[in-house]
Amino acid sequence: MLSLCLQDQYVFLYHALLDGLQSGHLAYPVSQYKHVYMRLCIDDEHMGDLKKQFQMLETLKPAQPPPNCAALMKANITKNRSLDVIPGDKTRPILSTKSPGRSDYINAVFIDSFGKPDGYLLTQMPLPDTVVDFWRLVFDYKCATIILLEETCIIYKGDTPYWPGVDQQQTYGSVTVTLLQERDSNVTGVTERTLSVHVTAKPKRVHKVKQYQLMSGWPKTDRLPSSTSTLLSLTELVKQPMSEDDHTGPVILQCMNGASRSGLFCAASHLLWSVAVDQYVDVFHSVQHVRNKRPQAIDSVEQYKFLHQLPADYQKLVRIYENID
Structure with a gap:
């Protein structure tokens, strides 16, 4: 046991030292970022620097979970949409609400938000067989907000999503879900739904959750949203629930x-919080922060470049609002 602990410590120290040596100084004051962005992302001569940073991130990417992890157990392996995107045992949530024939597993990982440990849960679209597990997750961890980054969410035959119709109730295993309201949100292209969730055997303990579904602005086959405004608007929706208190x-x-869209959103949120609170832009470590738990996130230079564009466009919006005030 001692040798395993020492081995874990050496691995941690190795990655910490490698990170420090390779990444160098990659955090930029907001006041200087306009020039940094122009150099890295607009000037073709320096695009190679951006690619080098991304290559550094690739060398720091954690290994896949071992074959004996919960995600690959016989009872759970079919609950994963992709065996390339599975959680490690130390980063996954444990489902506690009992449901016949179900284990405590769901393909999801915790990631710290900027101001709150385990502030995010990144998870896949449920499969027909795992809808009950998704709603157990919402109920068990008292999740008040869901950001659904897919325009299409049909998982059953026909046209049925993983929630009931307006004013309707649906039971999934041991959990009952009711859609109380559906309307256009204040963010263009986003639908807001209010749902209640309760364990069927305990109807008095009701939990409410808001779901925000992106209905336009991020085509199904594209790695990136159509514009930065899509993510900038969506990140505003989750700022309210993310305080420590x-x-x-x-x-x-x-x-x-x-991983693909959720990871990009998570890195964007972490990055913009750092810009707003610390007045620093640090794309490299925002990406690494997400990849430590979801290594498959931000898997292209294009997404990495997109994250560099976000703070620049965010600053433009801030200046516009300041002028209006």
Whole structure:
């Protein structure tokens, strides 16, 4: 046991030293970022620097979970949309609400938000067989907000999503879900739903959750949203629940595989919080922060470049609002 602990410590120290040596100084004051962005992302001569940073991130990417992890157990392996995107045992949530024939597993990972430990839960779109597990997750961890980053969410035959119709109730295993309201949100292209969730055997303990579904602005086959405004608007929706004093559960970020879009959103949120609070732009470590738990996130230079564009566009919006005031 001691040798295993020492081995873990050496691995941690190795990655910490490698990170420090390779990444160098990659955090920039907001006041200087306009020039940094122009150099890295607009000037073709320096685009190679951006690619080098991304290559550094690739060398720091954690290994896949071992073959004996919960995700690959016989009872759970079919609950994963992709075996390339699975959680490690130390980072996954444990489901506690009992349901016949179900284990405590769901393909999801905790990631710290900027101001709250385990402030995010990144998870895949449920499969027909795992809808009950998704609603157990919402109920068990008192999740008050779901950000659904997919325009299409049909998982059953026909046209049925994983929630009931307006004013309707649906039972999934041991959990009952009611859709109380559906309307256009204040963010263009986003639908807001209010749902209640309770364990069927305990109808008096009702938990409410808001789901925000992106209905336009991020085509199904595209790695990136159509513009930065899509993510900038969506990140505003989750700022309210993310303070340390808030006792609601983590915000669920959901996309098809639980990594591609959710990971980009998570890195964007972490990055913009740092810009707003610390007045620093640090894309490299925002990406690494997400990848430590979801290594498959931000898997292209294009997404990495997109994250560099966000703070620049965010600053433009801030200046516009300041001029209006």
